[in-house]
Amino acid sequence: MSTSPRRRTGLALVVLLCVAAIALAATAWPGDDEPHAAPAPPREAMLDVLDGPDGSERVQIDVTLHAPAETPAPAVLLAHGFGGDKHDVAEQARSLVARGFTVLTYSARGFGDSTGRIALNSPEYEVADARQLLDWMARQPEVLRDADGDPRVGVTGDSYGGALSLLLAGSDPRVDAIAPVMTYNDLNRALLPNAAQPDTAEPGVFKQAWAGLLFAAGNHSRPSVPPNATERTAADAGPTTPPPQSCGNFTSRVCRAYAELARTGRAGPDTQRLLHDISPKRVTGDIDAPTLLVQGQRDTLFGLDQADANARQITAAGGLVKTIWWNGGHDGDPPDAELRGKIADFLAFHLDAGPVPDPGTGFEYTVAGQAHRDDDAPARQVAVPTYPGLHGTTAEPQRFPLLGPPTRVINPPGGVPAATSSLPGVQRDGRGTEDTATDLPGQVASFATAPLDEQVVVAGTPRTRISVAAVPGQPASRDAVLFAKLYDVSPEGQRTLLGDAVAPLRVPDLPPDGTPVQTDVLLPGVVHPVEAGHRIELAVSSTDQAHALPEEPAVHRIGAAPGAALTVPSVPGSGSGAVLPVVALAGLAGIGGFWLLVWLCSLVARRARGRADPELEEVPLDVTGLGTSPGRGTAAVQDLSLRVERGQVVGLLGPNGAGKTTALRMVLGLVRPKTGRIRVFGHRVRPGAPVLSRVGSLVEGPGFLPHLSGVDNLRQHWAVTGRPPAQAGLDEVLRIAGLDEEAGRKVRTYSRGMQQRLVLAQAMLGLPDLLVLDEPANGLDPPQLHRMREILHRYAESGRAVLVSSHLLSEVEQTCTHAVVLHRGRAAASGTVAELVSAEGAVSFQVDEAQLAVESLRSLEGVGDVRAEAGRVHADLGRHPVPVAVNTLVEAGIAVHRVEPRRRLEDAFLQLVGEDQA
Numbered sequence: 001m002s003t004s005p006r007r008r009t010g011l012a013l014v015v016l017l018c019v020a021a022i023a024l025a026a027t028a029w030p031g032d033d034e035p036h037a038a039p040a041p042p043r044e045a046m047l048d049v050l051d052g053p054d055g056s057e058r059v060q061i062d063v064t065l066h067a068p069a070e071t072p073a074p075a076v077l078l079a080h081g082f083g084g085d086k087h088d089v090a091e092q093a094r095s096l097v098a099r100g101f102t103v104l105t106y107s108a109r110g111f112g113d114s115t116g117r118i119a120l121n122s123p124e125y126e127v128a129d130a131r132q133l134l135d136w137m138a139r140q141p142e143v144l145r146d147a148d149g150d151p152r153v154g155v156t157g158d159s160y161g162g163a164l165s166l167l168l169a170g171s172d173p174r175v176d177a178i179a180p181v182m183t184y185n186d187l188n189r190a191l192l193p194n195a196a197q198p199d200t201a202e203p204g205v206f207k208q209a210w211a212g213l214l215f216a217a218g219n220h221s222r223p224s225v226p227p228n229a230t231e232r233t234a235a236d237a238g239p240t241t242p243p244p245q246s247c248g249n250f251t252s253r254v255c256r257a258y259a260e261l262a263r264t265g266r267a268g269p270d271t272q273r274l275l276h277d278i279s280p281k282r283v284t285g286d287i288d289a290p291t292l293l294v295q296g297q298r299d300t301l302f303g304l305d306q307a308d309a310n311a312r313q314i315t316a317a318g319g320l321v322k323t324i325w326w327n328g329g330h331d332g333d334p335p336d337a338e339l340r341g342k343i344a345d346f347l348a349f350h351l352d353a354g355p356v357p358d359p360g361t362g363f364e365y366t367v368a369g370q371a372h373r374d375d376d377a378p379a380r381q382v383a384v385p386t387y388p389g390l391h392g393t394t395a396e397p398q399r400f401p402l403l404g405p406p407t408r409v410i411n412p413p414g415g416v417p418a419a420t421s422s423l424p425g426v427q428r429d430g431r432g433t434e435d436t437a438t439d440l441p442g443q444v445a446s447f448a449t450a451p452l453d454e455q456v457v458v459a460g461t462p463r464t465r466i467s468v469a470a471v472p473g474q475p476a477s478r479d480a481v482l483f484a485k486l487y488d489v490s491p492e493g494q495r496t497l498l499g500d501a502v503a504p505l506r507v508p509d510l511p512p513d514g515t516p517v518q519t520d521v522l523l524p525g526v527v528h529p530v531e532a533g534h535r536i537e538l539a540v541s542s543t544d545q546a547h548a549l550p551e552e553p554a555v556h557r558i559g560a561a562p563g564a565a566l567t568v569p570s571v572p573g574s575g576s577g578a579v580l581p582v583v584a585l586a587g588l589a590g591i592g593g594f595w596l597l598v599w600l601c602s603l604v605a606r607r608a609r610g611r612a613d614p615e616l617e618e619v620p621l622d623v624t625g626l627g628t629s630p631g632r633g634t635a636a637v638q639d640l641s642l643r644v645e646r647g648q649v650v651g652l653l654g655p656n657g658a659g660k661t662t663a664l665r666m667v668l669g670l671v672r673p674k675t676g677r678i679r680v681f682g683h684r685v686r687p688g689a690p691v692l693s694r695v696g697s698l699v700e701g702p703g704f705l706p707h708l709s710g711v712d713n714l715r716q717h718w719a720v721t722g723r724p725p726a727q728a729g730l731d732e733v734l735r736i737a738g739l740d741e742e743a744g745r746k747v748r749t750y751s752r753g754m755q756q757r758l759v760l761a762q763a764m765l766g767l768p769d770l771l772v773l774d775e776p777a778n779g780l781d782p783p784q785l786h787r788m789r790e791i792l793h794r795y796a797e798s799g800r801a802v803l804v805s806s807h808l809l810s811e812v813e814q815t816c817t818h819a820v821v822l823h824r825g826r827a828a829a830s831g832t833v834a835e836l837v838s839a840e841g842a843v844s845f846q847v848d849e850a851q852l853a854v855e856s857l858r859s860l861e862g863v864g865d866v867r868a869e870a871g872r873v874h875a876d877l878g879r880h881p882v883p884v885a886v887n888t889l890v891e892a893g894i895a896v897h898r899v900e901p902r903r904r905l906e907d908a909f910l911q912l913v914g915e916d917q918a
Helices: 005-028 086-098 126-138 160-169 187-191 208-218 252-264 269-277 304-316 337-350 590-610 660-667 690-694 710-721 730-736 752-764 782-797 809-815 833-837 850-858 882-891 905-913
Strands: 043-051 057-066 075-079 102-106 145-147 153-158 175-181 291-296 321-326 363-367 380-384 398-401 407-411 444-448 456-460 463-470 480-489 495-497 503-507 517-522 526-530 535-541 554-560 565-568 574-576 621-628 637-644 649-653 675-680 695-698 770-774 801-805 818-823 826-832 842-847 866-869 872-876 896-901
Touching (some): 043 126, 057 086, 057 126, 075 086, 075 126, 075 160, 086 102, 086 337, 102 126, 126 153, 126 160, 153 160, 187 269, 252 269, 291 304, 304 321, 321 337, 363 456, 363 526, 463 480, 480 526, 480 554, 503 517, 535 565, 621 660, 637 660, 637 801, 637 818, 649 782, 649 809, 660 801, 675 690, 695 752, 710 730, 710 752, 730 752, 730 782, 752 770, 782 801, 782 809, 826 833, 842 850, 850 872, 882 896
Parallel strands (some): 153 175, 291 321, 649 801, 695 770, 770 801
Antiparallel strands (some): 043 057, 057 102, 363 380, 407 444, 444 535, 463 517, 463 565, 480 495, 480 503, 480 535, 621 637, 621 675, 818 826, 842 872, 842 896, 866 872
8 A cells, every 4th residue: 555755754754753752751751769778578477366256266367567668657458359369469569568558468268378268258257357457457566556556557459358448447447548449339239230220129130150250269279277377366365176167168158148049049038138248338337437439440240330339328428438430340451550559649648658639539430442443542531529429419411212112022941042241250451342242133122312413421320211011922920030231333333332231120020911010220330432423222131141040931022111211421520631633733842742742643553554455445355464372262373364355255274273263253353463454345454343344254153043033033133233124135135045935934943954044144134245154064964065055156256255264175175266274373375276276286187088198198298197097087287287288188189078176175285284283
């Protein structure tokens, strides 16, 4: 792609300015030349603490005291997350020590080398342990004291440790400041959420995937406990005794609760009481220590609603609260150094640990750049003087009418197959670029706003109102279990699930006669910018893989309540990091000029990447130098280049682990390449790129609903994309797939071959210009394979293109026009199938007079081995083209009936990759 001289000059000028600014910043950046005294080495200890309500036994808590060079100093009790131990927070401890704090890290009971059973932050166990740790800290010379037995101390921790900080501050007045990070308020609402409002005592829907992960994390193998307990908190503590038997490392009460939830999906009275007793909600009204609440915007375990509840309850009791939402969480990145610095500043101010400005009681949140527009879009920090809803302030809601008819949805028996909203515990990059959300046809009702006239930044908890009804004559249940979620839908049909989150709701006591029940729905709290021209879609599904689902089948009719609208909160404030539309270059100097020029550099580079290559605008796929590192479930690909032209069916071949599926997922924007470039019709491929709307794909099973017809399955799948029904091309797709006569039949009556043709029809919906298929011939018998070949040939011959991976070499030889052989992530060979199988001129001739043909071919100079076999003549023509050999035979009066490559594709494949790898 050529660049004009003027553009090259402009690019060079910007690059030159960037280099100059970097040099300027490097020389102007303030140094730290003053010597610092080294901190004391960490001090290890095994502390005996009284165990349980009666204190008749004891357990040992493994601690480390980190002290700065100058002591005594204000202290921080630093707790770890669930499943970890004190070593996980050692780096945080060192950074706090560098700020002048004395820090105590410890392994909570049941974790690391600490003994005892896990009671999930019980007041009688973990919280009592922490109070005894404060007693011990008050006796240490490295810790500053406000009075005898009263250390000047702040408490912080992530998740499990964050809840400990809240519970300890609500029960021990010695705590002077807390900074809980991505934690919970009420475990009943966090683990069994019910988004149906008004809030009732009706338990919600069990987060079984998250609970299972946490239960497994708590049941690691018990480490050996060092025999030398170096210190004790009570001189009269009795001997250590083995705890009663329970499931793994948990107390018997926790085990009974988890067993009930895992078995039934519901919380009985005892389980509800347990979750209440170990929740910060129980003590937030007693917290008067200054509180910094830090919550993740990408967190399906403890959402923004949990921090919101903590903020309101502590403030209502007269406490001082500052709130920060950041673009991370249990499903995203952990707090970075900048955010950890804000936590340290908050503790330093309220513990008098240095000259830092008052952090105040404001509210901050992060607006992330949108990946569907720009891979490098910057995040924007927004600051608001007061948290909305407190002290008379409110968010500014906007209302958008929801459009769409009522829809019947089915909950399949056992909840299988189920929709996917997110994969608990899988970290994403904060912009949804690894979106896993999938709604299944027949299981979802969708309602959408009109395209937005201007950008709207959703900041908080959207809400709406829906109606739910049983369907007379259909399977029914007393309760309806549903999952509401919001999508950002671009004009091209790209759908992004807001926050990767869903709002489960249980609607009880549905009338069997079909009378609808209306209920308010609180959607997941999110921060997400929706661009002008985009729509917001409300999807209400009957299933979700991350939650416990009813076993019995049921059919419900879901609709938007009459006059219902989607109410979206927005919190305007002053921002930083926002992109400015107009920039004046004059007078730039120092650090500010440096950052502005860096932004200019990134802007120029992004715009250059975003342009389509005019030379490739008619090429369905061009891949150059593609590479990625191996990861979980993906193979490494190295320096892969290939091109797919219109009219071609290109096959990817290779042994297992060669990288075929990884390559296809990169082409589809599902895996980000480490090196190289992918262009579809000249446009760079990124997650959510608009050009991907011209690509149809099958890389995983489609999950058809057997009770629906083939055409209804296709209609439901297309409806999920949010694109107009007229663009689906249903009639042509069914004709190409050979299903036009069987489309009205229920899928459960389809043969395996018909189901596979329906798979291809689904991938062809919208008649995309490029079709990408992963192993579409799996499980097909020869007649079905023949039918599939015809479908792919017809599709390519219509002016489109197909890229297909397969391990069936003979099938690729008969189906594909071109092939790329992958071996250990690299392209071992590529070209037309004929070129690959006829390497080195090996050709077979079917002739009338075989012996005469052998003599005639041997007369050609440079011909290799020529021999007759079973009425055929096999010849190594060397560098002679096949037409020359045919002319030689014809001139000798020999009738040539058939000419074909001597080798099969399998022979070429084995030669390229080796039999041991095939």
